[in-house]
Amino acid sequence: MGEPTEKFDTPVSSPAGDGDKSITTDGEDMAPQQSNVESIWPVENISAPREVLMVFIACMAQFCTQASFASVLVLLHTIGGSFDVTNPGRLAWLVSGFSLTVGTFILFFGRLGDAFGYKRMLLIGFGWFSVWSIVVGLSVYSNYTLIIFARVLQGIGPAICLPNALAILGSAYPPGHKKAMVFAVFGAVAPVGAVIGAAVAAAISLSWWPWAFWAFSIWLAVLVVLGYLVIPDPPRKDDAFVDGFTWRKIYEELDLPGAVTGVLSLVLFNFAWNQATIVGWATAETIVPLVLSLAIFGVFAWVEIKISAKPLLPFDAVNADVGFVLGTVACGWATFGIWILYFIQILQEIRHLSPLLTVAWMTPLPVVGVFAAIVTGALLGPFQVKPPVVMTLALAAFTIGVTLIATVPPDQIYWGQTFVCTIVIPFGMDMSFPAATLILSNAVKREHQGVAASLVNTVVNYSISLGVGFAGIVELHVNHGDQLAGYRGGLYFGIGLASLGLGICIIFLIRERFIQRKAKTSA
Template identity: 55%
Template sequence: MESPVSCDNNEDLEKKEEIDVGDDTGADLDLSRTKSSVWLSETLTLPREILFVGVICVAQLTAQIGLGQTLSILHIIGDSFHITNPGDLTWLIAGYSLTVGTFILFSGRLGDLFGYKRMLLIGYLWFALWSLVAGCAVYSNHVLFVFARVLQGIGPAITLPNGIAVLGATYPPGMRKNLAFSFFGACAPSGGILGSVFAGIFALAWWPWTFWSFAIALVITAVVGSFVVPDIPQKHIEGMTLREKLRDLDIPGALVGIMSLVLINFAWNQAPIVGWDKAYVYVLLIIGILLVPVFFYIEVKIAPAPLIPLEALNGDVGFVLGCIACGWATFGIWIFYTWQLLLVLREKPPLLASAMLCPVAITGLCAALSTGYMLTKVGPAGTMTAALTFFTVGIILLATTPVGQIYWAQTFVGTILTPFGMDMSFPAACVILSNAVPRRHQGIAASLVNTVVNYSISLGLGFAGTVQSQVDNGGQTTADVLKGYRSAEYMGIGLAGLGLCLSILFVARGCWKSRRAKAKDGTNTGV
């Protein structure tokens, strides 16, 4: 089934989805299938629907809180562990991002086989457990903290794809579905700010409370979710034995894919710290790259149930994932170096720096509301192009900001515009992929988007860090530090520009396909 890219395809898409709803076996339409074809959103009362969407949106919110809560108090945590090596300090953040980006795809398959709601709740509880351990690491050492952060990242890797899968399977195409995905995306900038603000507040007393309070909130979310999140019918797993489910998990493909992503990510983020002259860095990078074709060989030739369904991979999906990769890699560079501008170059305290970034939460909400409208009126392709435009403008503003300039000039404007890139691109991609695959593959569709989003953030920072380390002369002076930051930000401009070009081609391709289809219909009807 084609994903929607043209301007005139919303009605056709709804008709296609009505056909796809229900059992995928092709059996004759009967009473049970008629019942299963009723969208769950039609059975929810308004209060329960609000709570339900809220619990799902918390998956996005908490994923970004997990990043922001360490980013703003990084040096405070490092001082408590007596960390002096910059490489060790970097891994307090990188360990979390690494597992969020690499385990999402496999987590989506777990939801497809064991239930989206079940995996969503397990993800919240797992997230809570290792947040608790991260706080308790204050009684041990930074090795335990990094270990806890690595395992903590598996929590959002589970909740994100399964939360999106629940939304995708609950709502039919239309305004309500677009709004639900838009609010989900809007929680990304809000979560990052909430994490940094509350981390700064708790750090005034004792930083471990940042993680302990977070664990409590996650447990409460899981309890509420067990009551308000509906059970999603998944007929394709009814009657399957555990052995059959393990077979369909595609464990060999998952192991090779995860190993490849981990090695590539580790190499690119470790290289700026220890240098590319270390043999193990480029050896691991080469091994990671070589494992990519091995993964696709397993998926195409060996796996009985490929981790990535081939029907989900078409030209439209490729354009979307390419745009998402460039846009969110740019965002990773923008958010990291905006913090460095405020904390290092302008020497602002964590709470004041967090306050300066607070506008992203407000504009995130505005972007969510406007994105739901844009998805309905101009389609996902036009929305994606607008998103990449905002990403590009945001990184250009950062790269040209003078250090001594007042906050209300370029920095403030950047915090207003950049969230529109996040909150337009993410729901647009989710809607396209959700509508491009059958309902039984909603978890995989959600996983592809989230994998690209989170992995691109981390990999983009690895690229930027490599550029910075090659030009900043060791960061011996403020001028050298600024030169390194600027070079990394110019790297972000290049990525954003590439994504913008891809999105424009995406729109042109969709319009060409639409006109070609209309011309063909006119020929067939003798017009």
């Protein structure tokens, strides 16, 4: 029984700048040299029920993120109606603003987890998520600006939770089939959380939509308590950074110049694309942030390459294999963001379904998602299918799924393309996420799991937000008073993105085959 990921020819250096130390993706050299970074006890040292609860709480980070995302999607027009907002561009900020902060801050909070402990940061994330969920509900007493502001800050909660939850799992499990299955389950929770979160929110909204967020806040508070009691405390370590740190150590360890320039660049770039759907391109409100974002990103790259002792994003670790993973994940999950946005808009605005009936039409997603996770775990584990092959299958699923909904006739029965679409899309989600996470998780040492988890989650969530912005611009320019034509325009753009990702996968597979043949010839 081999490892769940292939051993690439090119070694991947540690993302924490540990000198000349390099490792390969087969996971044979993953043990840390010193226990300088907090990690949880190995799963062998805790009981089976506690292990199950630990995995459950970690998966709740993914569950709650997707639940918050999908619940607002199904209530988009209900919430907008409370503030007399109907403009699609302004409504989209309820979705893209949340994903913006999730994707933008994940990398930094993964580093905080490496420095201060994954369990501590996970609990802080659940707490922050809970507080701002209350504010989202309370915004009904104020105005639309407050709810957008609250949604943006609410997204920081998942940005804290996701990388540290994955880092807990990455630290607890060594490379192998069990780790592959745990990561597959983490990915399967995404569609389950989306549908259950949307269903609960739609049901509660029959009374009053703010209660959906207040109930969600209560559950997050429960997770804080459960996490504190269930997740094992890390072993005590002698670490000067924790036991008497200085501001200079914080500055170096967290790479504050890189964090500030990186976050600012991502926020401005995303803001420009999403704001363009409201004010258009020929405005300073769009052009200035876009130009500034590109300039600041140049500063960020310079800081990471030339200045930072411990770069937030070590560019020397980004080789062809890592670039393949991040590029395909970006295309696939941007497509997913476009798909789910317009899928729900078509159901509610074109077919005039209620929020609850919309959720009913989405019920195959969690069922197929669980099945897809099991299949993915088996492919990456016992069957030893290479992750690039799994990623290719995932991008094929994204491409087929978005094509089905982009071409569906508005009066077609549910059991036609709509149903088939909900069967196909989960394979894209639940194949791409665990495959990508395993490649990067097994490519770094155990104490740097926060960085590895952060990279995948950053690309996933930032791509969702950016994809929605791109598609919104296409929708704006092809609408011309025809709402369905605008939706299809955005979906056609999604087809292009998914096809691009699929093309990258195919090129990568050809490259791998060429390298293998060359190696055999040389031998």
